[in-house]
Amino acid sequence: MTKTAERRPVEEPATHPVQAPSPVGGRGRRRLAEQARAHAFLLGGLVCFALFSWYPAIRAVVIAFQKYTPGSSPEWVGTANFTRVWHDPEFTAAWRNTLTFTLLALLIGFAVPFVLALVLNELRHAKAFFRVVVYLPVMIPPVVSALLWKWFYDPGAGLADETLRFLHLPTSNWTNGTDTALISLVIVATWANMGGTVLVYLAALQSIPGELYEAAELDGANLLQRIRHVTVPQTRFVILMLMLLQIIATMQVFTEPFVITGGGPENATVTVLYLIYKYAFLYNDFGGACALSVMLLVLLGAFSAVYLRLTRAEGDA
Secondary structure, eight states: OOOOOOOOOOOOOOOOOOOOOOHHHHHHHHHHHHHHHHHHHHHHHHHHHIIIIIHHHHHHHHHTTEEOOTTSOOEEOTTHHHHHHHTOHHHHHHHHHHHHHHHHIIIIITHHHHHHHHHHHHOOSOHHHHHHHHHHHHHSOHHHHHHHHHHHTOTTTOHHHHHHHHTTOOOOOGGGSTTTHHHHHHHHHHHHHHHHHHHHHHHHHHTSOHHHHHHHHHTTOOHHHHIIIIIHHHTHHHHHHHHHHHHHHHTTOOHHIIIIITTOSTTTTOOHHHHHHIIIIISOOHHHHHHHHHHHHHHHHHHHHHHHHHHHHHHHO
16 A cells, blocks of 8 residues: 655745835826926916016116117117106107096096996896996907097098087097097097906995995985995905006007007197107117106006005905
């Protein structure tokens, strides 16, 4: 009888446990790659902004202290450009017209959007339609809008004078009179730009709690009293911000004088920005143009600083 060999269990070779790749490391690499792509896109935007915004601004400040004309090497002249521009007769007219335009725009273009926003806020029907109607001028290109108003103001077959004749009213010189040209341009600018302001005011009005108006009505306040004691105090920050932004924008008015009046009649509508254009592209005096630009930059920088200070203070509050 043969012995049957005992079967012993086969011992498996000892193996060390394989560690799986750490998910934290993979997640960190993916996050790093995403951040790298985001910073690459950001870097591209910063490069474009530096080339087309920062560099021209810095270059303009440098040219303001140089005698520079196309085709010739620049020559350092110090503050001679500022002195020459300061004594230019058009300099006084341009600043006077710009400040007058800004003041008239505040009186007309600042009040009209607020009133329209109040009216739209009280509407019960067709709100969307009237919002589109109010905002429609903003969607028209500025040059097209100016050309339409130039035809509207035409002393011959213009719609404005034709309407006055139909109503048997005296006609006006509009943009052809030294005393009416600037106010005519303010009307154009107000019509073309008030749509965005109206929507901002409307959003601010709709954020006012209705309980405040109900309490005012219970106290016997009429419509004007509710606007004075509820609406204006609740929207005063928005009003102040839009006022500063409007000052900054209207002091850079260019399209309306350039397209409609060409700075006339008798320099009645020459603005600072239009005078900068004349120095650069009509007189080929880039030093004088940049000197004017630096003066305007300093003034607008002051208003921008006030705007940033107020917005920061409101954010901290």
